[in-house]
Amino acid sequence: MATGIKIESLECRYDDYEPLYRNLFLKIEPGETIALTGESGIGKTSLLKAIAGFIPISSGNIGFFSDHVDGSILDAENVRRDKIGFVFQDYYLIDHLTGCQNVMLPGLLGVSLGLQKIEERAKELMASLNVSHLLNRYPDALSGGEKQRICIARAFFKSPEIILADEPTGSLDAKNSDIVIRLLINTAMARRTTLVLATHSKNIAKRMHRVLTLHSKGIEEESNLLS
Helix, strand or coil, rough: CCCCEEEEEECCCCCCCCEEEEEEEEEECCEEEEEEECCCCCCHHHHHHHHCCCCCCCEEEEEEEEECCCEEEHHHHHHHHHHHEEEEECCCCCCCHHHHHHHHHHCCCCCCCCCCHHHHHHHHHHHHHHCCCHHHCCHCCCCCCCCCCCHHHHCCCCCCCEEEECCEEEEEHHHHHHHHHHHHHHHHHHHHHHHEEEEECHHHHHCCCEEEEEECCCEEEEECEEE
């Protein structure tokens, strides 16, 4: 089963400032990979955080729907708790935890599977993503690309149906950017996970199903590149 996103009449603002955007409409089909582009400060990160429920919205609605039962509407709170993984540009790894322990963190929140099962799940996931060599290494011994690969493993821990990625290669060089993006896109497509990725890179954007440009008046679809 895959999950889609439907945004209607969305407005986001900070305090009394002008809204980042007004009356925003967007529909993302289950299993799509989306590049979200736009100039710096236009609100790409805010939109991802609003979808994830990290920040409140001023008005409108963000909903989720399934392709399993005739596009049935899903409970937003349950989706955000159980079906969304987030990849941050700044990693947010815990310094005193190993790579494996950082990947385990989502399993320690909510209903516990038991520590042994959580660790087994983390190791299996890291093996499937070819990052087993980072199991026992601490963040301060990792390169930026290695940190981001740990973050991707962490985001996929709960087998999410939606991955939101906020400029995951923004701090990486070209070689590590390519490694991280290939891992993220290939894993999402193999698992039929809906992927929404904010980026400034045209090379990354062209590898996605659709490229959407965010601006103050809404969203413009630039291209449909993959069949």
